[in-house]
Amino acid sequence: MSARLGPVAVLAIVLGIVFFxxxxxxxxxxxxxxxxxxxxxxxxxxxxxxxxxxxSLLLSLRLAAETMLLGMVLLVPSxxxxxxxxxxxxxxxxxxAALPFVVPAIALVAGLSxxxxxxxxxxxxxxxxxxxxxxxxxxxxxxxxxxGLSAIDVRTLTDAAHSLxxxxxxxxxxxxxxxxxTALLGATLLTLTIxxxxxxFASVLLFKTFAVYINDTGSSKVTEAAALSLLSxxxxxxxxxxxxxxGRNTTDLGGTH
Amino acid sequence: MAVVALQAIRKSFGGRPVLxxxxxxxxxxxxxxxxxxxxxxxxxxLRILAGFExxxxxxxxxxxxxxxxxxxxxRNMGMVxxxxxxxxxxxxxxxxxxxxxxxxxxxxxxxRRAEHLLELVGLGGHRHKFPHQxxxxxxxxxxxxxxxxxxxxxxxxxxxxxxxxxxxxxQLRSEIRRIQRETGVTTVFVTHDQEEALSISDRxxxxxxxxMLQVASPAAIYREPADAFVARFIGAGAVLSGRADGxxxxxxxxxxxxxxxxxxxxxxxxxxxxxxxxxxxxxxxxPPSGALAAEIRELTFFGSLTRVRLALDGIADSEAWADVASxxxxxxxxxxxxxxxxxxxxxxxxxxx
Amino acid sequence: xxxxxxxxxxxxxxAAFLAFVxxxxxxxxxxxxxxxxxxxxxxxxxxxxxLGEYRYATAFANSLILSAAAAAVGVVGGGLLAYxxxxxxxxxxxxxxxxxxxxxxxxxxxxxxxFAFISTLGTLGLLxxxxxxxxxxxxxxxxxxxxxxxxxxxxxxxxxPLMLIIIxxxxxxxxxxxxxxxxxxxxxVWQYWWRVGLPVLWPSLLAAFVLLFGNAxxxxxxxxxxxxxxxxxxxxxxxxxxxxxxxxxxxxxxALAAGMxxxxxxxxxxxxxxxxxxxxxxx
Ligand SMILES: Nc1ncnc2c1ncn2[C@@H]1O[C@H](COP(=O)(O)OP(=O)(O)O)[C@@H](O)[C@H]1O
Ligand SMILES: [Mg+2]
Numbered sequence: 001m002s003a004r005l006g007p008v009a010v011l012a013i014v015l016g017i018v019f020f021x022x023x024x025x026x027x028x029x030x031x032x033x034x035x036x037x038x039x040x041x042x043x044x045x046x047x048x049x050x051x052x053x054x055x056s057l058l059l060s061l062r063l064a065a066e067t068m069l070l071g072m073v074l075l076v077p078s079x080x081x082x083x084x085x086x087x088x089x090x091x092x093x094x095x096x097a098a099l100p101f102v103v104p105a106i107a108l109v110a111g112l113s114x115x116x117x118x119x120x121x122x123x124x125x126x127x128x129x130x131x132x133x134x135x136x137x138x139x140x141x142x143x144x145x146x147x148g149l150s151a152i153d154v155r156t157l158t159d160a161a162h163s164l165x166x167x168x169x170x171x172x173x174x175x176x177x178x179x180x181x182t183a184l185l186g187a188t189l190l191t192l193t194i195x196x197x198x199x200x201f202a203s204v205l206l207f208k209t210f211a212v213y214i215n216d217t218g219s220s221k222v223t224e225a226a227a228l229s230l231l232s233x234x235x236x237x238x239x240x241x242x243x244x245x246x247g248r249n250t251t252d253l254g255g256t257h
Numbered sequence: 258m259a260v261v262a263l264q265a266i267r268k269s270f271g272g273r274p275v276l277x278x279x280x281x282x283x284x285x286x287x288x289x290x291x292x293x294x295x296x297x298x299x300x301x302x303l304r305i306l307a308g309f310e311x312x313x314x315x316x317x318x319x320x321x322x323x324x325x326x327x328x329x330x331x332r333n334m335g336m337v338x339x340x341x342x343x344x345x346x347x348x349x350x351x352x353x354x355x356x357x358x359x360x361x362x363x364x365x366x367x368x369r370r371a372e373h374l375l376e377l378v379g380l381g382g383h384r385h386k387f388p389h390q391x392x393x394x395x396x397x398x399x400x401x402x403x404x405x406x407x408x409x410x411x412x413x414x415x416x417x418x419x420x421x422x423x424x425x426x427x428q429l430r431s432e433i434r435r436i437q438r439e440t441g442v443t444t445v446f447v448t449h450d451q452e453e454a455l456s457i458s459d460r461x462x463x464x465x466x467x468x469m470l471q472v473a474s475p476a477a478i479y480r481e482p483a484d485a486f487v488a489r490f491i492g493a494g495a496v497l498s499g500r501a502d503g504x505x506x507x508x509x510x511x512x513x514x515x516x517x518x519x520x521x522x523x524x525x526x527x528x529x530x531x532x533x534x535x536x537x538x539x540x541x542x543x544p545p546s547g548a549l550a551a552e553i554r555e556l557t558f559f560g561s562l563t564r565v566r567l568a569l570d571g572i573a574d575s576e577a578w579a580d581v582a583s584x585x586x587x588x589x590x591x592x593x594x595x596x597x598x599x600x601x602x603x604x605x606x607x608x609x610x
Numbered sequence: 611x612x613x614x615x616x617x618x619x620x621x622x623x624x625a626a627f628l629a630f631v632x633x634x635x636x637x638x639x640x641x642x643x644x645x646x647x648x649x650x651x652x653x654x655x656x657x658x659x660x661l662g663e664y665r666y667a668t669a670f671a672n673s674l675i676l677s678a679a680a681a682a683v684g685v686v687g688g689g690l691l692a693y694x695x696x697x698x699x700x701x702x703x704x705x706x707x708x709x710x711x712x713x714x715x716x717x718x719x720x721x722x723x724x725f726a727f728i729s730t731l732g733t734l735g736l737l738x739x740x741x742x743x744x745x746x747x748x749x750x751x752x753x754x755x756x757x758x759x760x761x762x763x764x765x766x767x768x769x770x771p772l773m774l775i776i777i778x779x780x781x782x783x784x785x786x787x788x789x790x791x792x793x794x795x796x797x798x799v800w801q802y803w804w805r806v807g808l809p810v811l812w813p814s815l816l817a818a819f820v821l822l823f824g825n826a827x828x829x830x831x832x833x834x835x836x837x838x839x840x841x842x843x844x845x846x847x848x849x850x851x852x853x854x855x856x857x858x859x860x861x862x863x864x865a866l867a868a869g870m871x872x873x874x875x876x877x878x879x880x881x882x883x884x885x886x887x888x889x890x891x892x893x
Contacts, residue, residue: 004699012694013704016687016770020711022737023726023767030729030736078627081620089624096631102874103639104828106845107867110852111638114645114860131634168619193717199831204849215721215835222734225725232722233714240713307794329793336794342787346809346891355805356795387891400791407795 024233031226043223047231056213059126063209064195067133068188071141074134076184079142080176083149084158097142100135105200108132113205126207133201137194141187148183185242193239197232260285260443261306261411266315268301275301276312277467283411288437288444289472290454293464294490299447302464303413306445308332319410335404335442336413340420342400343388349375349399350384356407374402377436394425401433405440412437412444418453430457451491455479463487485607488530493564495531495577498609500524504601511571514547514599517606526609533564535603536579539596540588548596551577553589565589567597639871645864657865669842670869673827676758676843680765681822685815687766688773689781695774696781709778712771720831727764728836731755756837764832769822776821780814813889820881824874844870 005013032039047053082089100108112132116123157179161171177184199211208216214232218225262282268275275298283289291299304310306317308329317325324332335356343352353371362370375384378398388396397417404412414433418426434457437444448454454461455475462472463486471483482488489496499508501521506513506529513529521527539545550570557564563586569575579597581589589595646657660666695705730737731748732755741748754760784807792802808815830845839846844866850856851863 005694005697006699008690009694009697009700012687012690013700016691016694016708019766019770020715023730026730026736027726033736074623074627074630077620077623081624085620086624096635099631099635099639101824102871102878103635104824104830104845104867104870104874106828106830106848107642107870108635108638110848110863110867111640111642112634113852114864115638115641134630135635197717197720197722197831199720199834200845200849203831203834204852211721211831214725215831218721218725218835219838222729226729229722229725229729233718233726236717237714240710240717309790309793329790330796330798333796334794336791338787338791340787341785342791344788344791344806344810346806348891355792355797359792359795359797359801359805389892403791403795 024230027226027229031223031230033223043221043227046221047217047224047227050217052208052213052217056208056210059208060196060210063126063129063133064192066127066130067137067195068191070130070134071137071187071191072184075138075141076145076180077172079145079149080154080172083154093142097139100138105132105136105198106204108135109201109204123205126202126209128205129198129201129207129209133191133195133198136198136201137187137191140190140194144187144190145180145183148180148186151183152179189239189242193236196235196239260320261445262316262318263302263306264316264318266302266305266312266317268298268305268310268312275467276305279315279464279467279469281462281469281472283443283445286441286443287459288434288446288457290458290461291445291447291464292451292454292461292490293449295449297464298467299449299464300415303336303415303445303447306411307334307336307413333407333410334413335407335409335411337397337400337404337415337417339416340393340396343391343396343403345388348385348387349380349391349402352388352399353403353406355403360407370406371402374405375399377405377439378402379432392425393421394429397421397429398432401436405436405442409442412442413447414444415447416449417446419448419450426453433457455491463490465490480605482530482605482607485528485530485610488528488605488607493533493578495529495575497529497531497572497575497577499527499529501527501606506604506606508572508575511549511569513549513604514601515604515606516601517604521606521608527606528609530605530607531577531599531603533578533580535599536567536577537598538565538567538579538581538589539598540593541596544596545598547601548598551595551597553591553593553595555591556586556589558583563589567595569597642864642867642871645861646868649861657859657861658868660862661865661869665842666847666866669844669847669866670873672758672842673844674873676761676765677823677826679758679762680769680826681819683762683766684769684773684822684826685777685819688770689777689815689818691770692774692778692781696778708774712774715771716768716775718768720829721835723764723767724832724835727755727760727767731760731763756840758841761833761836761841764836765826765829769826772825773818773822776818777811777814780811784810809888813885813892816881816885816888820877823877827870827874 031043032041034040034042079093082093103111109132122128154176157175158171161175166174197211198209199215202209202212203215210232214225214228218228260283264280266276266279279302281289291302293299301310305312308324308327308331312325315325316323319332344355347355350368350371353374354367357367357370372384375381378401380395380398380402383391383395388399391399400417417433418429421429430453433446446454446457455478458475460472461475461478463470463478465486471478471487473481473483478487479492482491485496488494497506497508497513499506499513501518501523502512503523504514504516504519506515506518506527515529518527518529539548544550551567552570553565554568555566557566561583562580563583565579565581565586567577567579569577577597647653647655649656661670691708694700695708729735732738733749735755738748755764788806788810789802792806797805828845830849833841833843834846834849837846839850848863848866851858851860851866
């Protein structure tokens with residue numbers, strides 16, 4: 001293969017593979033270290049037995065589900081209606097979807113905490129995080145849904161359903177959602193990875209999500225940190241595998257860090 | 258003097274032979290078409306000539322010099338691709354100037370050539386348009402000007418017209434020929450369209466499955482195809498399998514007049530090729546001498562001509578064609594019984610392989 | 611009446627979305643921008659001026675240098691890798707393996723990534739220890755994971771894959787005919803890249819650089835977990851103000867945040883102008 005690839009290409013590929021694999025392999029080896037010359041699964045055992053791990057994991061999963069739900073209610077219907085009835089609003093939506101790029105997460109936290117000091121039922125519970133998470137996922141979800149909407153002929157489908165006597169609710173439930181399911185699933189899984197890995201908001205607003213748990217545990221126990229690192233990598237991998245298998249749109253898989 | 262010569266060129270891809278020993282030579286200023294069905298190896302041969310591929314065996318010569326191992330960018334050959342080969346970021350002028358520029362030709366000369374060549378290909382008014390602002394035909398004109406701008410020893414065209422629609426294709430075809438004559442550049446023109454090859458070339462080289470079957474003038478290719486493949490591939494006509502029998506080919510009980518059959522030992526398996534323009538039809542009740550009974554199956558109107566498909570009596574599944582001047586085809590219709598006849602000298606007879 | 615209601619429902623959804631954006635995105639953004647120039651006694655430039663103090667000027671300088679470096683490393687590394695994988699000689703399985711790996715790595719978020727690098731190349735990292743055993747003391751040689759260089763290396767782990775994903779379609783758009791035509795006309799490989807390949811890719815490369823820059827500029831978790839405040843970066847300074855780690859007024863946090871918004875807006879503006887010019891031949 002090297003004969004047809006050329007030296008630059010071979011070097012790039014080899015360096016790429018080494019750079020990508022080394023941290024994973026070394027981190028795995030490190031996670032097995034039990035002090036001295038002993039190796040084993042002690043770190044993993046201690047993690048599995050830690051109720052905080054499960055609590056934080058569940059919290060992050062719950063927040064991810066809530067974020068997706070918020071997206072389904074707020075974003076999906078309005079995007080469909082804009083696509084159908086008010087294409088003039090599309091530039092505005094594009095602009096909004098790009099905003100989170102201009103306002104970094106930490107700047108948004110600063111703004112939110114300056115602006116909202118109550119009510120307690122809103123800012124006092126972890127559910128508050130769903131608001132910034134929605135914006136964090138917005139650019140990616142928007143792109144995925146936009147691709148999905150452009151791929152199907154929403155207008156014809158809707159008109160056909162209306163002519164058959166369906167109301168908006170039925171059109172939505174029976175026609176549009178099923179046809180958009182691939183795009184929605186892609187958006188959902190992207191939201192999942194983003195929320196599972198999100199640290200900025202939770203850390204500043206003092207909620208113990210999975211990423212915060214990893215940070216807290218990791219700063220005191222090094223091998224557990226390595227094990228958690230790998231666990232998190234596997235979760236990301238599973239979600240991304242889902243995106244790749246459903247969406248096959250490779251242009252929008254980037255996340256925020 | 259042959260300026261370009263390919264000798265015993267062989268090439269395989271992944272163990273599969275694509276070119277199986279190709280020989281061909283071009284004279285100075287000649288336009289030769291490489292004609293053959295898709296996948297027969299035309300592009301591969303052209304790419305070997307251009308230097309993009311190395312042959313597994315054989316030599317490429319230019320003015321007697323062995324250039325087989327010379328890199329593509331050191332050969333002086335201008336190539337025009339099928340489509341989309343213009344650099345999208347450069348306007349027409351800069352596309353044409355590209356070759357002279359990378360060869361270090363002085364700026365003033367670059368501009369002079371670009372101006373002159375764009376004029377030559379009829380795009381004097383489109384000098385500063387970008388490729389996406391030009392039609393397919395215009396893009397190919399720019400590509401031709403660009404290839405000529407390096408003042409190539411040989412011009413290589415790989416199906417340059419096949420992505421264009423019929424009208425533009427015919428027009429650009431004759432313009433390519435005019436420009437080629439004006440510049441006197443030795444040219445290889447690849448096509449799978451026989452009409453294109455026959456109309457544009459000094460000589461036509463017919464290829465099939467990696468072999469060169471015949472290299473001859475368009476008229477010779479049409480009139481005297483060297484083998485059954487060429488005869489079938491070029492033009493229309495009947496192909497009838499039988500056995501040589503004196504000055505005739507015998508198919509079952511029917512003897513088809515063919516003087517050329519006398520050249521084959523009696524009884525050998527042969528094929529008879531009969532062009533439509535050689536077949537005469539006569540609806541009269543009494544047969545003219547040597548005529549065969551036949552039935553009209555189908556009529557195709559071509560304007561001045563009408564092409565008649567026939568079934569010959571006594572030969573199962575036989576198909577033959579006759580071209581009739583349209584104003585004399587009035588009474589013809591499918592099912593009509595006619596007499597078919599031809600000059601015994603007209604059919605070509607080739608040994609069956 | 612029900613018909614009218616049915617017609618209004620879609621607009622209610624759109625209105626709800628816009629209201630949500632206004633309340634939780636635009637309003638906080640405006641708050642930050644206003645707070646940055648509004649003291650307890652009316653308008654003031656005091657907080658903006660405070661950004662000129664050594665600590666905060668350093669934070670901005672560090673953030674800009676780090677983001678530019680991480681974007682450059684990503685663009686070059688990811689671009690070369692994508693290019694190599696698209697060469698006809700590259701095995702197909704490797705191409706798809708790398709693509710799906712990249713989808714994961716580009717989303718491999720901050721804290722776990724930081725820990726993976728600490729386990730590997732930290733002062734007590736396994737690779738650091740192994741190399742030391744072989745006689746190569748990388749920290750002795752001046753390397754540190756907890757420096758701007760170390761951060762750039764860590765960022766490369768998500769920047770390179772992100773670049774690979776976003777540049778692959780553009781690279782696929784480079785037609786083999788252009789390369790062949792250039793070579794046929796006498797151009798060397800470099801002349802081809804200089805006069806055709808790079809100019810054609812330029813708008814995509816520019817867009818990729820801006821995206822990668824923004825990605826690195828807003829990164830908070832990775833530097834937080836990796837450097838624990840040893841290196842001043844704008845996001846970590848903001849969080850210090852917000853969480854009361856430093857005794858500063860919230861307006862300073864707002865000024866820092868406003869600074870980030872201004873930087874990103876400026877980057878996008880420059881990008882927009884440059885992309886218009888670079889893509890002149892497309893229109
Ligand atoms: N780079 C290549 N690798 C493998 N097979 C090839 C390559 N180039 C051409 N071929 C094969 O060689 C044969 C001849 O191709 P080509 O020269 O392009 O034919 P033509 O131009 O006459 O249509 C085809 O079967 C094609 O699939
Ligand atoms: Mg071809």
